[in-house]
Amino acid sequence: MVDGQTPKWIDRLERLMPGLGIPNLALYLVGAQGLGFFLVLANPQALGLLILDPYLVLHGELWRLITFLAVPLTLSPLWMVFALWFLYFIINGIEQEWGEFRTTLYVLVAVALTIAFSFVFGCRIWSIIELQSTLFLAAATIAPEYQILLFFILPVKMKWLAWLSVAYIIWSLIVSSWLGRLYLLVMYANYLLFFGPYFADRLKAFRRRKKFQHDVAAGRGSEEETHEWPPR
Secondary structure, eight states, X not given: OOTTSSOHHHHHHHHHOGGGOOTTHHHHHHHHHHHHHHHHHHOGGGHHHHSBOHHHHHTTOTTHHHHGGGSOSOSOHHHHHHHHHHHHHHHHHHHHHHOHHXXXXXXXXXXXXXXXXXXXXXXXXXXXXXXXXXXXXHHHHHOTTOEEEETTTEEXXXXXXXXXXXXXXXXXXXXXXHHHHHHHHHHHHHHHHHXXXXXXXXXXXXXXXXXXXXXXXXXXHHHHHHHTOXXX
16 A cells, blocks of 8 residues: 555554454455345345335334445346456455455445435435445555456556546536535545545645746756856
8 A cells, every 4th residue: 555545543543443344345245236136136126125215214124224235236147247346356456455444444434424415315325336436446546557357358557447437426416416416425525535635645745846846947047047147
């Protein structure tokens, strides 16, 4: 992991709660997705039992606080194979770089934000595509030059897929309703919470470098003017 890529408060939290990390978290999420896929494929009405519905949760259906993670990303068998592979790949890659604690914390924060939004605005959550997107952006930020085989065929660097994801997020913010925009902002706040300080430090370093270059150029210019004085 690149030094400074996650904020210092996470280091302190890891020292306070070292047992929070869940090993092989990717297997649990992929397993939940696979189970949800077969349940819905066997009985489409099962989808209604998996989604996060705050009204029903408050009336005793507490399992929905977890089972919404099993709502399948797609109902196409072919696409589901790719989706499960990709989900496992990005979560496992994050865990290899971050370790169990930080990976688990990242997922838990995203889940908590999803549940909080659902209850505050009374919205049902029918998909975890935004959660997967935040996981992918994290993986792409950690290893931007890593090359994957898209659809098992096309070699593409993670950073280019990340830029496509950012473009899609911006487009979604433009065309969505105000509630949809708020949901996107809440979900991607998870990414900013973890990586915002890293990008802020990079921006500060960029500004310092530009200022230094400007100062050097200004000093060189003054020096040249001194050599030419007095005028001929």
